[in-house]
Amino acid sequence: MGSRSFLPMSIVRAARRAVPGVLAAVVVAALAHAAVWLVNEQQVHAPDVSGKLESLSFAPYNAAENPEKGDIISPQRLREDMEVVAPYTKSIRTYAATGGLEKIPEIANQYGIKVMQGIWISNDEKRNEIEIKNGLDLARRYPNVTSLVVGNESVLRGEKTAKELGEILRKVRAESPVPVTTGEIWSTWLEHPELAANVDFIAAHILSYWEGVPREQAVQTAVDVYDRMRAAFPGKHIVVAEFGWPSGGYNMKGAEPGPVAQAEILRDFVNRARDHGMDYNIVEAFDQVWKTNEGSVGAYWGLFNADRKLKFDLAGAIREPNKERIVGAALLVGTLLSLIAFALRRPTFWHALMVAGAAQAVGAWLAVTIAHPLSHYLVVGSAVMWVAGLILLVPLALLSLARIEEIAAIALGRGPTRLLPERIEPEAFGPVPEGSLEALGLTERPKVSIHIPAYREPPEMLKQTLDSVAALNYPNFECVVIINNTPDPAFVKPIEEHCKRLGSHFKFVNVEKLEGFKAGALRVALQHTAPDAEVIGLLDADYVVSPDWLSDLAPLFSDPRVGLVQAPQDHRDGHRSIFHAIMNAEYAGFFDIGMVERNEINAIVVHGTMCLIRRLALEEAGGWSSDTITEDTDLGLSILEQGWTAHYTRRRYGHGMLPDDYRSFKTQRHRWAYGGFQIAKKHWRRFAPGGTRLTLGQRAQFMMGWINWMGAEALGVAAAILNLLWVPVVAFGGIALPDSVLTLPVVVVFLINIIHFALLYRLRVKLPFRHCMGAGVAAMSLQFTIARAVALGLFKDSLPFLRTDKGSGKKRTAGAFPAKWEAILGSLLLLGAVLLAATNKDEVREIYVFAIVLVVQSLPFMATVVMAFIERRAIAALAAADSDTETVAEPIAVPASALTPAGAVSATPSA
Structure with a gap:
């Protein structure tokens, strides 16, 4: 066709x-x-640097080298790095005299560069002896070695006490031909003034970043500290042995690193130091990628990056690199x-x-x-x-773009054009091609065979459904009721007798040991369908239909292109409690928002009730299939793949029953999600060009629908679990903190979802605000359920069809708590957020953002807990009002004219 x-x-x-x-x-x-x-x-102006810098810390390790792993630097590598810094500095400061670094003075001398020779002091006494020996030897051999710096922050790191370091300094001074000092932060010098007696000059590290000083105050703070040091040690020469600012990493309280900040601060400091008569050394020449022990900023202190490229201009305007x-x-x-x-x-x-x-x-x-x-x-x-x-996050960003488009379409667009009007007239869809009805064997009011599968359904509830069907004001229909795998006669006999009472329009079929779930039952129903039935109607056993359901919608099949017509699901027991109202509101959004938008491009999702399907379309699509547990949606897509047209109306022509409890609500959504995943796996190959009659828009709608529903929820849970695993690394390891670019989007996506839900529910569903928020909580609470279904879909090809309990008449009891795992995950995420905030002593902004993300990611899990508690409150209220049974619905009056004295047809399918 x-x-x-x-x-x-x-x-x-x-x-x-x-x-x-x-x-x-x-x-x-x-x-x-x-x-x-x-x-x-950011375009900043700072004083130009004229001439060469006084000194640069020189650690010649590239991105692949690490002194902590014992890497030895070759003379050739030293020479290459010396060529890089030679045009920019008069002197260099080293930190060790082993590992190949003992060659630095010789090579620096060839470039006319002076050296503050470092001697590394640690707890390794054997290495200390070699360092001291090599340092003294270099000072004696090379005239460009101007001083020896014995130890670098050894007291601060706790590797030596001030007394122990003083003894080492005295020993070295006794043998050194050049001045001797040690490098410590300025506060260590003030805390241990006795160190000053053992050095020829004071080498103070003044690093405003580590003190959390804002960038605007960094240079002035250094100058103030320098003056304070001069006052504390009169007559002692003071050298700022380390001053710098990182170009990357996270903030330290008020100190914000960054490439522009680094350039501005260093250029300002160099000029202030010159005007102040201050001897200084800038830390450092090259970025040191290996310095993960110094936190997020450890790798970013260099004037040059790891590729030996100057990070910023020393004159002119300062701009962000790579901008x-x-x-x-x-x-x-x-x-x-x-x-x-x-x-x-x-x-x-x-x-x-x-x-x-x-x-x-x-x-x-x-x-x-x-x-x-x-x-x-x-x-x-x-x-x-x-x-x-x-x-x-990339998929989540694209999904958010799709949700923003839906917000824009509904709030700012022109409105739907294909949505069926409240009252259907066949001529509203244009003239029917001559001969087309005859070719399809159709009449203007085709015969409809309504199929109602039932598995262990409460008889009183099913009777109400049958009574509503009997009250239809459409004369040309039959109703096939098929009870399957229900051996208890209490579920079977009342329905058989009721079908006989309702008359010849009704056929009763009871089949045991039926395979194929609901699809199997519907296949049997087709075997008992009248040969002249042109349209198949589907009803769930709990649905009470409006008398004009068929009289309004069946005439649409006079258009030979129409393969199916879908009306929304709705429920008649949403008023029983706030819990039921919330569930009912959550369902409504799909039918008033998503289905309306999908209908605009003929891409609706078929659900197995309140649906009319052309029999020919059903047969062309291969009939009811049992290879998914959502046979209705599977068939609907197959029908569209054959090129048929679908129609949708927002008018509620039928009302069913809500799930009995929250566990049933979750079970139903788990089945839908798992079945949706099965359908995606089954049909995705047909989405290739030439593999289907689906239009590009239809394919895009189905693909985005699957990703938007199942993918977003699964990604959300996966991201939450990964972040939860990362909490101890951030809190106690101090490394690998997720950057804001990878965390803030989670908050943005969450806000978009909230806006999407609240705004569109108000515009389309037109519920009170409290119901919109309740629906949002209900929808969020299903995230873990859907993600679990998707995860199972990856590893299992099939799961059993689990019936959703509705109107079962069960005694209202709280039962087992239905949100145990969600409560555990949500609590862990909240505890992780508290832990991060409590351990964030340096007030790192990204840690606070990360903590906020954990709170946001906990909300769907905690929404499950909220729903479980709301259910228990509802159970208590309902039990007080009715301690015996569930009320399924108000009785439905069926006109006497709808009943005939003839008995119903009872049949048993052949083997």
Whole structure:
């Protein structure tokens, strides 16, 4: 059968008219994006550095070398690095006289560079002896060695006491031909003034970053500390042996690292030091990637990066490095993503602008995230976090873009055009091609065979469904009731007798040991369907239908292109308690928001009740399949793949029963998610070009639907668990903290979801705000359930079909707590957030952001706990009102004319 999908010419013309508006929106979004970058560009002016620096710390290790692993630096490598620094400094400071570094004075002498020779002092006494011997030997051999620096922060690290270091200093001074000192932070000198008696000059480290000093005060603080040192040690020469500022890493209280801050501070300090007559050494020449022991900033103190490129200009305006490339990439990616606005259905300018703006924001985030390695050294921990962040967050960002598009379409768009009106007239859909009805064997009011499968359903509930069917004001129908795998006669006999009472429209089928779940029952129902039935109607056993269900919707099949017509699910017991109201509100969003939008491109999701299917379409699609546990959605997609057209109405033509309890609510959603995953695995190959009659829009809608529902929830749980595992590393290890670029998006995605839920529920579902929020809690509470179903789908090809208990008449008891694992995970995430905040002594901003992310990620898990407690409160209230049984519904009056004296047909299928 040829393709039956169609797009009205009015929509095509509207799309063509919309192109100029969309183009304007895309251009405006791109210009706004560029303006944001321009306004936020950091361009700082600082004093130029004239002439060479006084001194640079010289640790000649590249990104692949690590002195802690015993790496030896060759003379050739030393010479290469010396050539790099020679044009910029008069002197260098070293920190050790072993590991190949003992060659530095000789090579520095060839470049006319003076050396403050370091002697490394630690708890390794054997190495200390070699260091001292080598240092003294170098001081005697090379005239460019101007002093010996014995030990570097040895007292601060606790490797030597001030007394022990003093003894070493006295020994070295007795043999040294040059002045001797030790390097310690300025506060150590003030705490141990006795050290000054054992040195020829004081080598003080003044590093404002480690004291949490804001960048604006960093230089003045250093000058003040220098003056304080001079006052504390009059007559003693003071050298600022280390001053610097990191170009990367995290903040230390008020101290913010960064490339612009580093350039501004160092250039300002060099000029202030010159004016103040201060001898200084800048730490350091090259970034030291191996310095993970110094936290996030350890690798970023160099004047040159690890590739030996100068990080900033020593004169002129200071600009952020790589900014042009990042901005260019952000605008390019953002503009490419914003082109999706041209694929929007009849967009308004504001609809397209919101989508294009969101696309530009995603482009900016992607560019910054992907460019992260340009300005950061990724060691193992940070590389793992960066890769994991990309894997988890890029899909979430794209899903958020899809949700923003839905917000824009509903809040700012033109509204739906394919949605069926409240009252259906066949002529509303245009003339029917001559002869088409006859070719399909159709009449204007085709015969409908309503199939009601039942498995252990409460008889009183099912009787109400049958009574409502008997009250239909459509004359040309039959009803096949099939009870399967229900050996208890208490569930069977009352229904058989009721079908006989209702008359010849009703057929009763009872089959035991049936395989194939609900699909198997529906296949049996087809065997007992009247040969002249042209349309199959599906009802769940708990659904009470409106009398005009068929009279309104069945005439739509006079259009030979129509393969199925779907009405929403709804429920008649949402008023019983706040718990039931919340569940009912959560269901409503899908049918009033998602289904309406999907209907616009003929891509609705079929659900196995309140659905009418052309018998021919069902047969072409292969009939009911048992290879998924969501046979209805599977069949609906197969029908669309055959090129049939589907219609959807928002009018509620039927009302069923809500799940009995929260556990049943979760069980039902688990089945839907697992079945959805099965369908995705079954059908994805057909989504390739030429493999299906689905349009590109239909394929995109189904793919995004699967990813948006199952993928987002699974990714959310995976991200939460990974972050939870990372908490002790951050709290106690102090390393590999996720950067804000990898954590803030989680908060943004959460806020988008909240806006999406609250706004669209108000606009489409039109519920009170408290019900919207309750629906949001209910939806969030299912995240772990859906993620678990997806995880099982990865490893198991099939699961048993679990019936959702509805109207079962069970005694209302609380039972086992249905949110145990969610409570555990949610509590651990909250405890992790508290732990991070409590151990964040340095007030690192990224740690606070990480803690906030953990709180946000805990909310879906805690929502499950909230739902469980709301259910228990509802159980208590309902038990007080009715301690015996569940109330399934108000009795339904069935007109006497709907009943006939003839008995119902009872049949048993052949083997």
